[in-house]
Amino acid sequence: MEIADRAIGLLLSVISLSVFTYYTLWVIILPFVDNDHFAHKYFLPQEYAILIPVCALVLLLSFVCVFIGCTMLKSKKKNT
DSSP: OHHHHHHHHHHHHHHHHHHHHHHHIIIIIGGGSOTTSGGGGGSOOTTHHHHHHHHHHHHHHHHHHHHHHHHHHHHHHHHO
8 A cells, every 4th residue: 555655645746746837837937938939839828827726726715614614514413
């Protein structure tokens, strides 16, 4: 099981590093590159650089609130 855990950890690390690198290039480097450069076809429009993280944050917060609410309801049922 230890090898599987290491493989999953490595996979998650590689994915996280790839997403971080892609987002960093997209948000920090790409605005300084000419609009007709070939690199622009590999990235989404700049509006999505804010829209995607905001939507992800809203979904995450919604999930956390629903989880906490369900947990509170279950614990209230156990106490009564």
